[in-house]
Amino acid sequence: MAITPDSLMTLEAYSKFRKANKAQHIARRRLRSVRLGEHLNLQFEDEQTVRIQIQEMLRIEKIFEEEAIQDEIDTYQPLVPDGSNWKATVLIEFPDPNERRRELGRLIGIEDRLYVEVEGYPRAYAIADEDLDRENDEKTSAVHFVRFEFGSAARRAVLAGASVKLGCDHTNYPAHTTIPAETLAALAGDLKTPA
Numbered sequence: 380m381a382i383t384p385d386s387l388m389t390l391e392a393y394s395k396f397r398k399a400n401k402a403q404h405i406a407r408r409r410l411r412s413v414r415l416g417e418h419l420n421l422q423f424e425d426e427q428t429v430r431i432q433i434q435e436m437l438r439i440e441k442i443f444e445e446e447a448i449q450d451e452i453d454t455y456q457p458l459v460p461d462g463s464n465w466k467a468t469v470l471i472e473f474p475d476p477n478e479r480r481r482e483l484g485r486l487i488g489i490e491d492r493l494y495v496e497v498e499g500y501p502r503a504y505a506i507a508d509e510d511l512d513r514e515n516d517e518k519t520s521a522v523h524f525v526r527f528e529f530g531s532a533a534r535r536a537v538l539a540g541a542s543v544k545l546g547c548d549h550t551n552y553p554a555h556t557t558i559p560a561e562t563l564a565a566l567a568g569d570l571k572t573p574a
Contacts, residue, residue, distance in 0.1 A: 486519050
């Protein structure tokens, strides 16, 4: 379902909804997140997580004007998967500011070295930061937006229950993990059966 201004709650309605559903939203976020090594957290987005993100931005910024609401929708709508892909917010987490600064310098290009590997199929590398470049010659950003595109056969395999690894082959951050079954079941719901 496309997110439109009419499909969003008013600030007042969202405030009540937020209080009543906070624990449920946190649990959904946790289910759709995969830690990769010690310092990477991929939060896989869907229509519901993006909708809540937009509502949060409207609440925080106290946005109620139609044009500004549409701007928020236009910013976040591209994060909703479209049936042939998974989309994720990548968080590079280093609590210490000095360590973070140093490591972000060492991890330039990491967003392009992330991949998903469906059992029996080649790796699908992330397509990163399609909205704007998030790194420079000195460092990468602590936040990236990535898309993993699946071919028809790999999509069928995921929907049939194949295991999927999430990995990174950046020289300074080699890591991989098998996506847990419960999370994989949630993410499989983002994919449509190919025609």
